[in-house]
Amino acid sequence: MFSQLAKRPWLLAIVIALLLLLWLLSGDLYRAQDRAAPDQPVAENGLAKVEIHWLEAEPMQRQHVVQGQVEPWRRVELRAQVNAQVLRLDRDKGDRVEQGELLLSLSPDDRPAQVARGEAEVRQRQSEVKAAQRLRERSLVSANELLRLQSELAKARAELDSARQQLQNTRISAPFAGVYDQRQVELGGAVQPGQSLLTLVDISQLRVSAQVAQQQVTQLRLGQPVRIELLDGRELTGELHFIAAAADPGSRSFRIEVRVANPELQRLAGASATLHIDTGETLAHRLSPALLSLDESGRHGVKWVNAAQRVEFTAVELLSVDNQGAWVSGLPQRVALITLGQGFVEPGQAVRVQTTAEGS
Template structure:
């Protein structure tokens, strides 16, 4: 064979080249395998890797935030109790009035005559009854006759009282101090009993009403301070003065009212407001709302990793939520919260956790 190769030297050169190429290729493959094995992380087969962040609970003020409506402390719609014509508008709309001040006048018609007639009847019946009493003392009149005359006197007095009431109903006065807010009639209008005349409101104080959930109403106390935030950013302080004894049948929520002093008579009645109701201090963690999830029972909660590297789902109570995050309670005081990969793991699952990037 060597004699043949010696006769053909070009075959020797080809063979040497092939051997050199195979040696180079085998070395490159070995190095590539070494590099690949060095870059692959050590991970147990079948385990999911998640990122966690350690969170510690801190004390915070618990509060309920609900939407409410600002109302006048008192509001009454005055209606006529008699028929008549509006003959005088004694006050202008929007003007402040005192209790008992005349607001509007109706025509008296024949009512003064009815009062005069009633007064005359009372005087006549009183004289008859007095005379009968004297005669009865001398047995000159029967007991039945005396009783009849006394009954007629009582009837005449009742009719006089009614005539005087009818006369007084021509004068519409303010039942309390407030603001003459609206008028539903004009000068010369003819009105019937029960017809609305005007509206009187008292805004020296305001009440802010809202509905609060049944699971939260037990945390409220009458007299506690409540912060009222208006739509324009202004804030008022009020006092919780009413909690409904029974829930609304439709919403299962309870009506509450907050009393707010309004010494400057600010025109706020009818506006919307946000109530911030403090309910004590508790330990809580601030998390991103995106980390909240629901369990099969529909409860809000978060997933975290325990010391055994197992996923745990814990229901939490939302204390407050805003654009920056959510304050929740119910977690351990220190917890390794899953911040990445929570959607791919289930409670009880064994995982490999590592600290989230950029977290010390």
Template sequence: MFSQLSKRPWLIAVAISLLLLLWLLSGSLLKTQQAASADTPAQEQGLTKVEVQWLEASPMQRQQVIQGQVEAWRRVELRAQISGTVLRLDHDKGSTVKQGQVLLSLSTDNRPAQVAKGEADVRQRAADASAAERLRQRNLVSSNELIRLQSELAKARAELDLARIQLGNTQISAPFSGVYDQRMVELGDFVQPGQSLLTLVDISQLKVSAQIAQQDVGQLHLGQPVKVELLDGRELQGELHFIAAAADPDSRSFRIEVKVANPQAMRLAGASATLHIQTGEALAHRLSPALLSLDKAGRHGVKWVNEQQQVVFTPVQLISVDDQGAWVSGLPNKVALITLGQGFVVPGQQVISQLAKGSN
């Protein structure tokens, strides 16, 4: 074999070249492997891997969702102004009545006689005062006597007015149109001044009252449209017609009232309802509520990774929550949200992030 190679010196040159090439390649590969093995621990030493998903803000209708209570537009409890016996029940409970209709009558007792006596007394006092005025013009009556007679006339008129009021109080009339809702007395009961007799409610329209947090009340204004959702799924449309000027001292929340038309006189007063109040459009991110966490101050927020591969915690405002997820505002327009491993990292920590499966 060597004799053959000696006869062909160009083969020896080719073999030597191949050996040199293989040696060089093996050295470069070894250096590359050594560099990789040296660099990888330096990059990953002490770093936590997290999965992220890129989220971009999109416009959505901001709304306040509040639990409220449906109330009658007006409700009054009518009480006795005089003592007497329940003489007549002029309407049944549940009746729809007009303003001014008599609902219940009390015994008049001697009140008609008191009115008649007062009218006679006023006539007598008026005649005496008139005669005294004529005599005074001729200086036949002193001015003091005239003043005394005029004073007695005024007293008699006041007593007559009181007697007429007492007689009028024997009939309990509706101060407004509504529904005769409750009755606390029965026929023949003796009642005293101040005793409750019946209640009258006006449900021609309804009001829904609720409490709104102090940080959210600034987004409301009178006349705002409001959707009222009942427990059975029915929806009514109303408008915000009252916002309290001062917060409740205990809850630090503000009372609001929503006016709702009720032309069909549906009996809804006393029911629970959910108020949906649109407060304008905002840019927000939709995410799973499970990704929300709390900082040391108790604020809701989310963790994400910045360009330097550091964990950032940003407080967010919870706009709405439903079975599909939560809408939050306060994040950068585009953010790499940590979807896996957020519980093992803290703000400012350096991490290695990788896209979650199925993310773009």
């Protein structure tokens, strides 16, 4: 056999490599059997051994962080009320306009004539009523006749008001100061009642809306300061302006709205934003999220060791999480937190503890 291996050096190299690999594996297996897994507690005198770290509660600013949407403070879509043609584009898209300013004119057609006829009809009916009133004083006309003429006058006035309103509807004016944002018609185009003409938005203030969980809404109050972070890193400040009285039936969350001043008329409406709402200072513990576990009910909690050297599980409220750790509340002010071996012990179990060094 050895002569055959000598004739084939490459085969000899393979055999040597296999023997070396087997030797290394046998050594690793022996050492693995001689040593416990890194996170597995070593039993001493029948008790599992765990490592703990004493943790003190610290004051922290409670903060709700929710995702929201930036919206204009006011937005209105102006629609046609009459059949007409677009006669004139008095202002154009992107213009800043004042309240009452004319934005778009529709063809009046015969509406001025209808107004004139209505005015003449009203004048005639007024004369008839005055004459009948004088005759009534001398009992020369019946009360029913006077009532009929007064009714005809009221009808003429109503028709005149309708004709004037129809004529007014051909002049599309701004209901509030804002920005002429969109136009859906062109010069000369025919429009019908209900057809969209243009959109006006008010961005002198902004509304940032979001949904807040029902567990958090009780901690909010109107007027609270809110910090708004945009996707590009810019930050705005506002105040909580609205909290819904009832939860959304689907999500069981409450809509909130934050009012933000925008004197420079920055074009932010439609952007996504993150809302940071401070809700007061509280005592909490800062720990690694890896130390959080779930109980049978699915609640977040941590395991710790009490004075009797037994394991406790306490459900906690997760206040905030970032890259450095998690803030939780609900634990005793000073707690012996299990940092190694918590996955192998159960609440109520007696354990032997080893305290880790500060910051380890």
